[in-house]
Every structure is written in structure tokens, then in C-alpha cells.
Amino acid sequence: MAKITYKHPDGTETVVDVPAPNTVMRGAKINNIVGIEAQCGGSAQCGTCHVYVDETCGVALPEMHEDEDEVLYGTASPRRDSSRLSCQLRITDDALDGLVVHLPERQS
Amino acid sequence: MAGRSVVIIGAGQAGSDTAAALRAQGFTGSITLVGDERHPPYQRPPLSKGYLTGATLREDLLLRPETFYPAQDIELLCGDEAVGLDREIRSVTLRSGRELRYDTLVLATGARPRRLPVPGADLPGVLTLRGADDSDTLRARLADGGRTLDLAVVGAGFIGLELAATARKLGHRVTVVEALPRALQRALSPEMSAHLSTEHQRRGVRLLLRREVTELLAGATGEVRALRLNDGELVPADLVVVGIGVLPNVDLAVGAGLAVGDGILVDEHLRTSDPDIHAIGDCARFPSPHAGRPVRLESVQNATDQARTVAAAVCGAGEPYTAVPWFWSEQYELRLQIAGLTAGHDQAVVAGDVEQGRFSVFCFREGRLTGVESLNRAADHGISRRLLAAGTDLTPEQVARPGFDLKHLARQAT
Ligand SMILES: Cc1cc2nc3c(=O)[nH]c(=O)nc-3n(C[C@H](O)[C@H](O)[C@H](O)COP(=O)(O)OP(=O)(O)OC[C@H]3O[C@@H](n4cnc5c(N)ncnc54)[C@H](O)[C@@H]3O)c2cc1C
Numbered sequence: 026m027a028k029i030t031y032k033h034p035d036g037t038e039t040v041v042d043v044p045a046p047n048t049v050m051r052g053a054k055i056n057n058i059v060g061i062e063a064q065c066g067g068s069a070q071c072g073t074c075h076v077y078v079d080e081t082c083g084v085a086l087p088e089m090h091e092d093e094d095e096v097l098y099g100t101a102s103p104r105r106d107s108s109r110l111s112c113q114l115r116i117t118d119d120a121l122d123g124l125v126v127h128l129p130e131r132q133s
Numbered sequence: 134m135a136g137r138s139v140v141i142i143g144a145g146q147a148g149s150d151t152a153a154a155l156r157a158q159g160f161t162g163s164i165t166l167v168g169d170e171r172h173p174p175y176q177r178p179p180l181s182k183g184y185l186t187g188a189t190l191r192e193d194l195l196l197r198p199e200t201f202y203p204a205q206d207i208e209l210l211c212g213d214e215a216v217g218l219d220r221e222i223r224s225v226t227l228r229s230g231r232e233l234r235y236d237t238l239v240l241a242t243g244a245r246p247r248r249l250p251v252p253g254a255d256l257p258g259v260l261t262l263r264g265a266d267d268s269d270t271l272r273a274r275l276a277d278g279g280r281t282l283d284l285a286v287v288g289a290g291f292i293g294l295e296l297a298a299t300a301r302k303l304g305h306r307v308t309v310v311e312a313l314p315r316a317l318q319r320a321l322s323p324e325m326s327a328h329l330s331t332e333h334q335r336r337g338v339r340l341l342l343r344r345e346v347t348e349l350l351a352g353a354t355g356e357v358r359a360l361r362l363n364d365g366e367l368v369p370a371d372l373v374v375v376g377i378g379v380l381p382n383v384d385l386a387v388g389a390g391l392a393v394g395d396g397i398l399v400d401e402h403l404r405t406s407d408p409d410i411h412a413i414g415d416c417a418r419f420p421s422p423h424a425g426r427p428v429r430l431e432s433v434q435n436a437t438d439q440a441r442t443v444a445a446a447v448c449g450a451g452e453p454y455t456a457v458p459w460f461w462s463e464q465y466e467l468r469l470q471i472a473g474l475t476a477g478h479d480q481a482v483v484a485g486d487v488e489q490g491r492f493s494v495f496c497f498r499e500g501r502l503t504g505v506e507s508l509n510r511a512a513d514h515g516i517s518r519r520l521l522a523a524g525t526d527l528t529p530e531q532v533a534r535p536g537f538d539l540k541h542l543a544r545q546a547t
């Protein structure tokens with residue numbers, strides 16, 4: 026279980042507990058959080074689960090795989106250094122608790 | 134909006150996404166989602182890929198957890214079927230006898246596999262792949278005590294080839310029979326389809342093009358044992374999967390007198406000939422600005438983007454549907470992505486490293502970019518989608534120039 030904060034572009038936020046082994050993307054889908062589309066269902070194909078990780082939250086992230094890096098070139102909102110695909114951020118027993126992500130303006 | 138009722142027929146990708154999008158967009162009326170399958174809405178793409186090998190878990194197949202629907206105040210009726218539609222009184226009748234009154238009806242009934250119109254097509258051991266139950270059956274057969282099977286796939290389309298790839302990975306002997314001169318002829322450029330064919334053959338798939346199945350023959354057990362082809366060849370088969378395309382589910386629409394023609398006909402707002410009824414996803418034929426004509430698209434992108442368009446329409450926003458189509462397929466470690474529509478192009482320019490299997494085919498019609506097929510080049514795909522949405526002026530000459538790199542171009546543009 027991890028507490029994940031999704032910050033919306035309008036400044037509001039949604040904080041939810043997401044059980045392992047879901048991804049940060051699934052956490053958003055489960056809670057019908059607007060702003061994560063995830064059309065490809067988590068197979069690092071679509072880029073519509075793009076998030077900006079809040080670097081001040083201090084949570085260590087898994088390494089970025091090459092596929093994820095490639096997909097991030099084509100996101101609808103600009104890529105930044107903090108950009109990740111939320112479908113590639115998997116919640117395990119101790120990882121990602123306290124993660125804060127900013128949702129981009131648009132996903133497609 | 135409050136007090137209004139939306140009934141959605143078909144609890145697949147499009148139906149489930151419509152229900153979710155309505156709530157996400159603030160709709161407060163009642164939502165009923167009816168699906169004839171006994172499963173809560175799930176994703177189909179893994180059915181021919183990771184779900185068959187066990188890489189995708191059943192929980193991950195679900196589009197949303199079961200608890201989602203009650204939590205969002207969406208009434209989900211699984212295992213029931215809409216059998217009648219009365220537009221006069223705005224009511225849908227279910228097989229269970231229940232009647233559902235609607236203010237807005239959304240038809241998201243999807244499509245069903247075409248049957249092979251030859252003798253023996255209904256023998257045991259002849260399967261199609263559309264739903265989770267089909268995939269479960271197939272998975273059990275492919276696991277069959279670790280036995281190596283002769284699998285025959287009829288049709289070299291996406292589903293056929295994905296299945297061929299998965300079955301090869303599991304060690305089975307695979308023959309694919311295709312009537313057309315090349316694999317994925319309707320969907321892909323000659324360049325990309327040639328490359329994929331070679332990759333399949335290199336991995337041991339026997340690909341028979343320009344050949345037709347004329348009969349399916351039973352063995353001693355009564356199960357299918359072989360395919361007979363039009364040139365007389367007999368192809369051994371312990372199992373046959375037919376993947377020769379789908380037919381849109383239009384029965385309800387036809388019964389109610391809605392305009393239909395290979396799909397339920399809708400306008401740019403995805404409204405059928407009855408303004409209270411929308412049709413979306415695999416079952417709908419809509420005017421596409423990207424195709425320049427009415428088309429029916431079978432993709433997750435189309436289902437989910439159309440769902441949002443309809444939800445917005447119900448909530449009062451009247452935007453026409455113009456999303457850039459895109460599609461993906463996975464075969465072995467090959468990741469194919471298509472942005473836009475490439476059918477009917479008159480010029481194709483290949484960029485990237487074909488030898489290494491990392492390249493994109495840029496397709497143009499009358500000098501305009503209409504679509505891009507990318508193999509293991511996800512950056513090209515994503516950037517192409519943006520370019521197509523923005524109405525790009527990328528030229529064939531630009532793409533053909535040595536050192537052309539879309540990533541570079543995208544960086545310049547931002
Ligand atoms: C094996 C497979 C692999 C695929 N792979 C990809 C891929 O890699 N990428 C991609 O983009 N797309 C892929 N697709 C296509 C994609 O899954 C479909 O385009 C998408 O599911 C369409 O959604 P839909 O809601 O229109 O139809 P469906 O998902 O088919 O849902 C329609 C539902 O309505 C039900 N229904 C029909 N009539 C009635 C009725 N009268 N009453 C109640 N319920 C009814 C059906 O049983 C079904 O459950 C794949 C499809 C399959 C089958």
C-alpha cells in the first residue's frame with residue numbers, strides 16, 4: 026500500500042491509498058482521477074499516462090527503461106526532466122509511499 | 134443533467150469508458166451499463182498477447198476494479214443482453230425481461246468475429262478470439278500438457294499474427310494462411326508488412342500467402358485435424374484459429390430502424406439517425422476528417438476517445454470527434470505503432486534503421502502526411518501523433534533527407 030498524491034493542473038489534489046502491486050497509473054484509474062487516460066493499459070505504448078514527479082517528495086523511483094524514455098518524447102504536454110509514465114511506476118510493499126505527481130494539462 | 138438517465142449497451146472498452154467519462158465530467162443522472170459477457174469490462178489487447186502466456190494477470194485485464202462501478206454510482210449489469218429497442222417510448226428490453234428507460238442511449242456493442250464460410254468451420258478445435266472466454270479456452274489448449282501442437286491460423290491480420298507470435302514463443306508449430314498477396318495488406322504499407330512477414334518467417338512461422346482454405350477436415354476423434362487449401366495442400370492442425378476480421382454488432386440498431394451500413398451510421402457528434410442515440414467504438418461508422426470519408430475503426434484509441442466525446446455531448450459540450458487515430462500491436466519483441474491512417478497513401482518514405490528493425494514508414498497522400506507506422510521507434514510514433522493533430526507540413530523530401538530525426542524536429546518546434 027502506498028499513499029499517492031495526484032496534483033491537478035487547477036491546483037487541487039487527490040490523495041489516495043493504492044494497494045500493491047498496482048501502478049501509479051492504475052491507482053488513478055481505480056479512483057477515476059481525471060487526467061490519466063492510459064489508453065494502452067500500461068504497456069508503455071501510448072504516453073497518455075504521463076506525469077511529472079514532484080522532486081521535493083523525496084521518493085526514490087525505479088530506473089527508466091528505454092521504451093519509457095522513447096514514449097516520453099511524444100507526450101501531449103511537454104516533456105520535462107521530471108516526466109515519467111505512471112504505468113511504469115509500480116507500487117511494491119515499501120516503494121513509492123508518499124509519492125506526489127503532477128498531472129499534465131493534456132494527455133492527448 | 135440531474136434526473137436524466139443514460140443507458141449504455143455493451144460493457145466493453147467504449148461502454149465502460151463512457152460511464153467513467155460521464156462521471157468524471159460531472160454527470161449526476163443515472164447511468165446503467167449493460168454487457169452480455171459475464172465479466173466486468175476488460176481490455177482486449179492482452180487477449181492475443183500477454184494474457185495467453187500468463188504475463189498479464191486477470192486483475193490487470195480488467196479496465197477498472199469491480200468496486201469502481203458502485204463507487205461511481207454506475208449500475209453495471211453483466212451477463213444480460215439488450216434484445217429490444219423501442220425508440221418511441223425510449224426503452225431497452227433485456228433478455229432477463231428488465232426494461233430500461235433512457236433519455237440518452239449509447240450503443241457500444243462492438244463486433245464479433247467473422248466465421249469462415251467453408252465446410253468444417255464449426256468442428257471442435259476451430260476457434261475465434263474476441264473475448265476473455267475465447268482467450269481462456271485457447272490458453273488452456275496451448276498449454277495442453279506441454280505438448281507441441283500444430284496450430285493453423287487463418288488470416289494474417291493483427292490478431293492472427295499476434296497469436297502466431299505468442300504460439301511460437303510457447304514453442305508450437307505455426308502455419309498462417311492468408312488469401313491476400315501480403316500480410317496485413319489492408320492495414321499496413323508494403324514496406325512494413327514485408328518486414329513483419331520476414332520476422333515471422335525467421336522465427337519459424339510458415340506463412341502461406343495467396344492461399345485460401347476450402348475445407349476443414351476432422352480426425353478420428355471428430356476434432357479438426359487439417360485444413361485443405363485451394364491448391365490441394367493439406368495443412369495439419371490440432372487447433373485452428375480463424376482471424377479473418379469482424380462484423381459490427383448492429384442487430385439492435387437494425388431492429389429499431391436506425392441507419393446502418395457496415396456499422397451503425399453516426400454523424401461527427403457520433404449521433405445515430407435518432408438524436409437521442411449515440412453509437413461508438415467498433416460498431417460505429419463515423420465521418421473521419423483523417424480518412425476524408427466515413428470509416429469504422431477497431432482500436433482502443435477510437436473506443437476511448439469516442440466515449441469521451443459522447444460523455445461531453447451528454448454534459449452539454451458539442452465538440453465534433455476529430456481525434457487522430459492510433460493503434461499498436463506487439464509481436465515477439467516487435468512494437469508496432471501506427472499514427473494516423475496509412476491506407477490509400479501514394480508515397481511512403483522509410484526513416485531509421487531497417488536492418489536493426491527500428492524504423493518508421495511515413496505515408497503521404499498527394500504530398501500530405503496521413504500516417505506513420507513505427508517499429509520499435511516509439512518516439513517517432515508519439516511525435517507523429519502530435520504532428521498529425523496539429524496538421525503538419527512535413528514533406529516527403531524532409532523525411533528522405535540523410536540524418537532526418539523527428540526527435541530533433543520536435544525539439545526545434547518547442
Ligand atoms: C484479441 C484482440 C486484440 C486486440 N489488440 C488491440 C491492440 O493491440 N490495440 C488496439 O488498439 N486495439 C486492439 N484490439 C481492438 C480493441 O480491443 C477494440 O477496438 C475495442 O475493444 C473496441 O471496443 P468496443 O467497446 O467498441 O467493443 P468491445 O470491446 O467488443 O465491447 C463490446 C461489448 O458489447 C457486448 N454486446 C454486444 N451486443 C450486446 C447487447 N445486445 N447487449 C449487451 N451487450 C452487448 C459485447 O459482448 C462486448 O462485451 C484488439 C481486439 C482483440 C479482440
Ligand code: FES
Nearest residue numbers: 065067071072112
Ligand atoms: S498507459 Fe500507455 S504508456 Fe502508460
